[in-house]
Amino acid sequence: MENVLRPVIVVGGSVVLTLLIGWATDLLLRKANDSHPETPLWGLLRRGRIPYQLVLCAALLRGSYDQAKLLEAHRVGIGQALTLVLIGSAAWLVIRIAGAVVETSYTRYARVHRDPARVRRVRTQVSLIMRVVSAIVGVVAAASMLLTFPAMRAAGASLLASAGILGIVAGVAAQSTLANLFAGLQIAFGDMVRIGDTVVVDGEWGTVDEITLTFLTVRTWDERRITMPVTYFTSKPFQNWSRGGSQMTGIVFFHVDHSAPVEAMRERLRDIVRQCPAWDGRAHGLVVTDTTPTTMEVRALVTAKDADDIWTVRVTVREQMIRWLTEEHPYALPRVNTAEAIAPPSRNGHAWADGAGHREYESSRTGRG
Template sequence: MVQTADPSRCTVLWPLSALLAIVLVTLALGWLGDQILQRLARRHPESPVWALLRRCRIPLQLVVCASLLMAARPIERIFDLKGDDAHHAVQLALLASLGWLTIRVVAAVLEGFYLRYRSVTDEPSRIQRVQTQLSLTRRVVSALIAVVTVAVMLLTFQAMRTIGASLLASAGILGIVAGIAAQSALGNFFAGLQIAFGDTVRIGDTVMVEGQQGTVEEITLSYLVIRLWDYRRLIVPTSYFVSKPFENWTRKDPGLLGAVLLHLDHTTPVPELRAALHEFLATHPLWDSTEWALQVTDTTPSTIVVRATMTARTPDDAAVLRFEVREHLVAHLRDHHPTALPRIRTGEGG
């Protein structure tokens, strides 16, 4: 008696085998792509984009897996599903994976370009400008890709295609209402683009905002994060930097001229104090050897105003240098010329 194969068993084994093959092919392609990128990164160390593209392995595997699932449809046959619900779910997963993969590729290319540019450029101002522009470009492109991906996913639903005409008819009214409601958000958005490509402020710049000095730590499309000297973070809307004046101490040159004011007695030996300043700066590591001076800038009935100026490489170095110069000059006068320090005169011979 000849035994025949169970038809139901065959109809399950084939989809299971197809599903297993899809998983193996997905893992193999992900591993193969990673090996190719590693080899390219070792062969071309001057192009960091190949190493950065390895971050795209997971979304690439999801794209491959979803594409094969759509082509073979093993899930419907395993669970004996009727209709297009499972196929539609796989289609949504494929669209989401494609959007994720595109965002990862764009981010890797932009970051690779920045690292390459930083390796061949020595000017900090240009590096900060490119970093700011690429950071905001990545955010804008990622947001656009996400919006387009979600829109395409919604259009796969029959209900969304059916009500498309009515949505287009009311788009004008909704656009006006949304524009009024999101006026502030849109203003910050366009202000962020203006900051990125107008080169008014960049990541790493030292700025003075509302009497607060700090370093720009992060720039987004809606706000800037400024790290203050005591490590507090000041959050400022991007629209502030296109509508109000502010001080950018490092826009052209990160170096800065620091100044120290001293109120001293009229008997102060200014030439000797000038020599003491020069001797101190010559041995100080924070002075950049560009410029220095000590001058009497004003007089009052009881004192003279002496201003000592010196340059440093960065605003932080200039602040520390000012503190130490002030301390050194006061100590020098106290030890060698105590009568040069300001005194309160109580009589003709006081």
């Protein structure tokens, strides 16, 4: 009878105690979260209740399993498995706690600072820091698990002795990976590009959606995802429209006839931007920038608070201006000139006849008499 009750009491007691401690801890965190709504720390810490309960259960079972006297033939193997579960769950819990602390710090910073560029920079740095912390904790946990095996402990001395050679070989083999790793750190702390920045890379316009230590993802306007190595942004030029502030100036070009009413177009541009909610009210203007034998080029200048709004203003100005020209001033639209060509004057100042004059002109041009 004792052989049956002892394992049940030990295992069942460990599980019940784990559930009670986990429930009490979660209750305290929930009350703290309700009492301090200004910080998300306590609510974020509640995400770690599963690894927290795993740590408690594995620790209790690891410490009391010898008293259970269950499966004596497999006692060493079960103890080894509980140790591995304890190490893995502890690493999981550390990552969750670190993530809660880092996310709380970022939230407080974003609440205090209203500059979107600075907030995006901190967000980029925080995300990369969390990836580094997770990688370090994972490596330490894996090494700790391996060192629990006696064979790995015996091989530790030889591994340390050959660490220098292995480091050189690994560095040569993973040269591109290390380059991406250092490029990712350079991007994070060099403030070159941040999550949420509007960039143009390889002719593609989009928003930085994700930054890791090895690659960067750009979300284009048509919802495509372009994944690029971070070394691209440290070795090649690219456009960052959000650098130095989110306010932007956009231009819209029109090709119109030489008879187009430029002053009326300026007044119409003023009316269009005033009715457009995306315009920030800073500036607008319209000037003639170039001419060709058949048309003249007119440039409309508008401003907005960010890249998304400047796109909205530009397309609004383009659509409404073309509609207004079509309805009110159709003569101002570019057209193909089909008028008859004017004959060149003769040498004595009189216009040539269509036939003889043209033949004499061709003869003089080609050198034939």
